Amino acid sequence: DAKTTQPPSMDCAEGRAANLPCNHSTISGNEYVYWYRQIHSQGPQYIIHGLKNNETNEMASLIITEDRKSSTLILPHATLRDTAVYYCIVDNAGNNRKLIWGLGTSLAVNP
Amino acid sequence: GAVVSQHPSRVICKSGTSVKIECRSLDFQATTMFWYRQFPKQSLMLMATSNEGSKATYEQGVEKDKFLINHASLTLSTLTVTSAHPEDSSFYICSATPLVVGETQYFGPGTRLLVL
Secondary structure (H helix, E strand, O other): OOOOEOOOEEEEEOOOOEEEEEEOOOOOOOEEEEEEEEOOOOOOEEEEEEOOOOEEOOOOEEEEOOOOOEEEEEEOOOOHHHOEEEEEEEEEOOOOOOOOOOOOEEEEEEO | OOOEEEEOOEEEEOOOOOEEEEEEEOOOOEEEEEEEEEOOOOOOEEEEEEEOOOOOEEOOOOOOOOEEEEEEEOOEEEEEEOOOOHHHOEEEEEEEEEOOOOOOOEEOOOEEEEEO
């Protein structure tokens, strides 16, 4: 599995967009980019995933660069409840796969 | 949406006792469930991969005789920590993948184990 690099921490003002970057320069052609988040003392929560096109759902948008070597997760209007550790993982889509977890980005949304 | 539950959410036990943690997929069938362990301020570490009807596959360094995994049905996997010691105190998290290929993993809320 490709390795990802994320900044260890970020701050964001409540109501503003939070843009979380992720580098995955060794990603291979069949690997998807997944984003999860983990609120303190809870299990991880799936946010979004994509292969090469930008994706949007009710939680966030995912922007993947054309060369697929990096991506950005966008929370359009961050709230205090979005304070969490955000993990970017690259992985083959499908069952029976192991996710390799880094340390993620600890996002603090401030009032 | 896909929901995974864990029971219990918190457990305190004495050193030397065994603790069983259940992981259930509530609204989907899961061919594969994963068990993770997370120590404070660290990331998730995969312990084992559990496939319904077959033996679990353990990650390097995880003792299979200490962490017993049973995946008896497509909706239930159990992790038993045998002869627990204080160093086994951790946050245990399970995840499940639906039968549909390409689906993501869905995670349980976690079980906080404290061994005294």
